[in-house]
Amino acid sequence: MVHQGTIMIDLKTVQHIANLAKLELSDEEASAFSDQLTDILGHFKKLEEVDTSSEECLYTPNPIAQRLREDEVVEFNERQKIIDNAPESSGQLIKVPPVVS
Amino acid sequence: MSISLINAKASEIVEAIKSKKISALEVTEFFLKRANELNPQLNAFISIDQSCIEQAKKIDMKVSKSEPLGKLAGLPIGVKDLLCVKDQVTTAASKMLANFKSPYSSTVVERLVAEDAVILGKTNLDEFAMGSSNETSYFGVVKNPWNVEFVPGGSSGGSASAVAARMCPVAIGTDTGGSIRQPANFCGIVGIKPSYGRVSRYGVVAFASSLDQVGPMATYVEDCALVLEVISGEDKMDSTSLGLEVAEYSKESLGDKKINIALPKQYFGDALSEDVKQNLQTVIEKLRADGHKFNEVDLPLTEYAISTYYLIACSEASSNLARYDGVRYGYRSDEVSNLESLYLKSRSESFGPEVKRRLMLGTYALSSGYYDAYFEKACKLRAKLKKEFEKVFESNDVILSPVTTDTAFKIGERISDPLQMYLNDILTISTNLAGLPAMSVPIGYSKLKMPIGAQVIARSFDEKQMIAFAKLLESKKSQNGEQPDVF
Numbered sequence: 001m002v003h004q005g006t007i008m009i010d011l012k013t014v015q016h017i018a019n020l021a022k023l024e025l026s027d028e029e030a031s032a033f034s035d036q037l038t039d040i041l042g043h044f045k046k047l048e049e050v051d052t053s054s055e056e057c058l059y060t061p062n063p064i065a066q067r068l069r070e071d072e073v074v075e076f077n078e079r080q081k082i083i084d085n086a087p088e089s090s091g092q093l094i095k096v097p098p099v100v101s
Numbered sequence: 102m103s104i105s106l107i108n109a110k111a112s113e114i115v116e117a118i119k120s121k122k123i124s125a126l127e128v129t130e131f132f133l134k135r136a137n138e139l140n141p142q143l144n145a146f147i148s149i150d151q152s153c154i155e156q157a158k159k160i161d162m163k164v165s166k167s168e169p170l171g172k173l174a175g176l177p178i179g180v181k182d183l184l185c186v187k188d189q190v191t192t193a194a195s196k197m198l199a200n201f202k203s204p205y206s207s208t209v210v211e212r213l214v215a216e217d218a219v220i221l222g223k224t225n226l227d228e229f230a231m232g233s234s235n236e237t238s239y240f241g242v243v244k245n246p247w248n249v250e251f252v253p254g255g256s257s258g259g260s261a262s263a264v265a266a267r268m269c270p271v272a273i274g275t276d277t278g279g280s281i282r283q284p285a286n287f288c289g290i291v292g293i294k295p296s297y298g299r300v301s302r303y304g305v306v307a308f309a310s311s312l313d314q315v316g317p318m319a320t321y322v323e324d325c326a327l328v329l330e331v332i333s334g335e336d337k338m339d340s341t342s343l344g345l346e347v348a349e350y351s352k353e354s355l356g357d358k359k360i361n362i363a364l365p366k367q368y369f370g371d372a373l374s375e376d377v378k379q380n381l382q383t384v385i386e387k388l389r390a391d392g393h394k395f396n397e398v399d400l401p402l403t404e405y406a407i408s409t410y411y412l413i414a415c416s417e418a419s420s421n422l423a424r425y426d427g428v429r430y431g432y433r434s435d436e437v438s439n440l441e442s443l444y445l446k447s448r449s450e451s452f453g454p455e456v457k458r459r460l461m462l463g464t465y466a467l468s469s470g471y472y473d474a475y476f477e478k479a480c481k482l483r484a485k486l487k488k489e490f491e492k493v494f495e496s497n498d499v500i501l502s503p504v505t506t507d508t509a510f511k512i513g514e515r516i517s518d519p520l521q522m523y524l525n526d527i528l529t530i531s532t533n534l535a536g537l538p539a540m541s542v543p544i545g546y547s548k549l550k551m552p553i554g555a556q557v558i559a560r561s562f563d564e565k566q567m568i569a570f571a572k573l574l575e576s577k578k579s580q581n582g583e584q585p586d587v588f
Contacts, residue, residue, distance in 0.1 A: 017461050017468065018461065021419060021464040022444045023449050023460065024448075025449070033457075037461060039520050040411070040523070041462075044412060046408055047405055047408050047409065047412075047478050047479065047482060049405075050405055050482055050485070052481035052482055055482075057477055057483075058481075058487060059311060062297060062298050062341055063298070063343075063536075063561055066341070068340070069337055078205070085429070086428075087427060087431070088433065094428065096428055096440060097438065099439070099440050
């Protein structure tokens with residue numbers, strides 16, 4: 001799919017993307033991102049000049065196919081340290097705000 | 102003291118400790134004192150581990166008992182604060198992780214410690230390694246020791262600044278699009294980005310997983326090579342790390358061998374500053390006089406590399422950083438009423454502008470309707486770009502190029518224009534896309550006495566040849582003996 005003409009990332013698109021990225025933007029941030037993303041994605045349009053019809057996607061430069069290992073159980077006895085990293089906890093449980101409101 | 106720690110090689114320091122000419126404690130105290138004194142000025146470290154002298158005492162205990170000592174015995178090392186060190190705070194220079202205490206160590210840190218290195222502290226960086234100037238850190242801008250009005254480069258700017266100021270002889274960095282090589286270049290030190298898969302990424306805060314690689318930064322090529330020997334190799338905790346042979350890189354040398362050196366036309370364009378051009382020309386002439394053969398080559402896709410890179414890197418980042426949800430660790434907003442607002446507010450209040458910008462870009466590139474035009478297109482270009490490099494290496498042993506078009510820029514000069522900042526990375530990012538090993542080696546100085554380096558790129562997993570050539574290149578440096586302002 002190739003987009004013709006200039007790319008314009010308007011405020012509505014910015015809010016849609018922010019929602020997908022789980023970000024809440026101030027009006028100033030949204031407005032700045034609208035300009036900057038338009039600018040940056042406009043530059044990226046250059047890629048359309050290159051014919052890639054005969055290429056396969058390269059997702060990793062790794063020359064050897066991903067190797068798998070046996071799924072072995074390894075003891076990890078630092079449970080308290082994991083709980084200690086939680087912003088809010090109760091005993092051995094991590095607390096979160098109400099899930100259903 | 103029988104050894105000049107301010108400019109000694111890592112191997113000399115380790116040897117002096119092993120032969121009891123100096124104690125590990127004396128060495129660590131020397132660098133710790135320097136780090137404590139210079140850090141208020143340079144901001145190179147986010148945290149300095151004052152208890153590192155205890156690590157040094159343990160090494161001295163081993164020495165006194167004549168127990169076997171590791172390859173890095175007593176060598177103080179700064180570690181980029183993107184790598185987990187057990188029971189220490191690992192911030193990724195973000196408010197999001199400002200209080201995150203890692204319950205485990207990264208494989209790289211474990212391997213350093215297993216060879217008796219002393220972990221001096223955690224070095225500053227751009228937030229989540231996203232930046233080219235070290236101006237996006239939550240913990241403040243890092244200064245370039247050669248002139249504190251200039252950036253040290255990024256994202257491993259703290260590591261580069263710390264080594265250049267000799268707060269530590271060696272530091273660890275990470276390189277996703279030039280984040281080891283560019284700051285090394287701006288600060289006049291050596292930095293290696295290994296082949297993708299050479300070094301384990303386990304325990305390293307992820308930015309773009311198909312591009313990220315950990316590597317050493319140091320005053321000398323040999324020091325970088327020595328640390329690379331230690332951190333390289335297969336790790337069962339990272340399935341992308343490969344079990345290929347790891348050589349004794351620090352002992353590599355070209356000897357009398359004459360090699361074919363490629364000079365890519367696109368890397369020597371009009372954008373190069375006179376200072377950079379002249380310094381490269383000088384080393385090329387010296388190497389030519391030694392009998393090495395230079396070939397001009399074509400890498401026509403270079404002009405598309407920035408777009409390809411930022412699409413892939415930001416897409417991967419938007420996926421990787423989805424884990425920061427304010428639930429299990431990291432920052433949680435106080436203004437939370439339900440789960441949705443927990444995600445939104447925790448992320449929005451703790452990510453800085455550059456991180457948000459890249460998450461927005463990546464999310465857009467992966468979003469419905471745009472995936473084919475952006476992410477997939479970039480991945481196809483990546484395949485094409487890799488082949489372009491492979492062709493060059495059919496008839497050349499290494500590629501020699503500048504690292505950046507100019508020397509370090511002034512703090513504040515480029516931060517307001519993100520696209521211009523991205524375009525800085527033009528000469529370093531292609532190698533990450535292709536997974537190739539590459540390094541930055543100091544070759545001289547500008548008229549304003551700012552460091553200039555050259556980049557060496559080698560075939561995939563041919564760190565041996567890259568390092569052997571880099572040693573030769575290092576020996577051709579102009580104006581040896583210059584010292585940073587902070588000395």
